[in-house]
Amino acid sequence: MKEVDDFYENSKLPFKETLFALSEIILRQDKEITNVLKYGMPFFCYKKKMFCYLWIHKKLNQPYMGIVEGKYFDESFLIQENRSRMKIFLFDPQKDLPLQEIELIIQKAINLYKTGIVKV
Template identity: 75%
Template sequence: MKQLDDFYLKQEEPVKGLFLALKEIILKQDKDITNVLKYGMPFFCYKGKMFCYLWIHKKLKQPYIAIVEGKHFDEPFLIQENRSRMKIMLIDYDKDLPLVKIEKILNKAINLYKTGIIKI
C-alpha cells in the first residue's frame, strides 16, 4: 500500500488534489472496488477485475479517468484515440469536477460487471 500512497503524494498540485478526490469518488461507488498500483498507475478493480485507472495524457498534459471496458460506451465525452478497448475521460483541473458525469460513467461500467457482460 505504501507504493500506492506514494504515487498520490508524489504528484504536484493541482493533479495531486484532483487524483485524491477522484480516488474517493471512485471508491465510494461500490464496496467491491479496490485501489491497487499496476504498471506504475493507480488502478481500480471491481472484484479483482481491472475496472478503471487514473493517469495524465502525455500530449495534452491533462489528467484523465480511463475506463477499461470503454469500448462498450458511446458517450461523446469519452475519447478512444488509438485504444481498442479503453476510453478516457479528460478532466480539466481548472474547473469543478463534473461529478454527475463521472458517477454516471463509473456506475455504467460497474453494471457491465454486475450484469455479466464482463466476466468476473
C-alpha cells in the first residue's frame, strides 16, 4: 500500500469519506493525474507537476482542496486567505460535494498546464 493510501485510511471521520471522494473525483478528470504524498498531505500532479492538494483547515475544521495556481482563478467559492499563490475550496463533510464546481476547477487547473500558462 502506498503512503498516500495510508493517509486516506488513517484520516478521521467525518473527513475520511470526503477526502477519499475528492481524490476519486480529481483522479478521474484526466489520465495524466497522479496522487502522491508530499509534505504529509495528498498532492495531485498533472504530468508530475503539482496542481492541487487535500487538507483539513485547522481553524475552520473543514476539509479543503488547495489549488496551487489559485491566483489565476476568480470563482467566488475559492478563498485566498493569506496565500499569495494558492486558493482553497472548503467543503462541509455533512453535505454533498458540489461535483460541478469541483470538476470545473480541476479542468481549469489542468488547462493552465496544457496551455502553457504554467510550465510542466
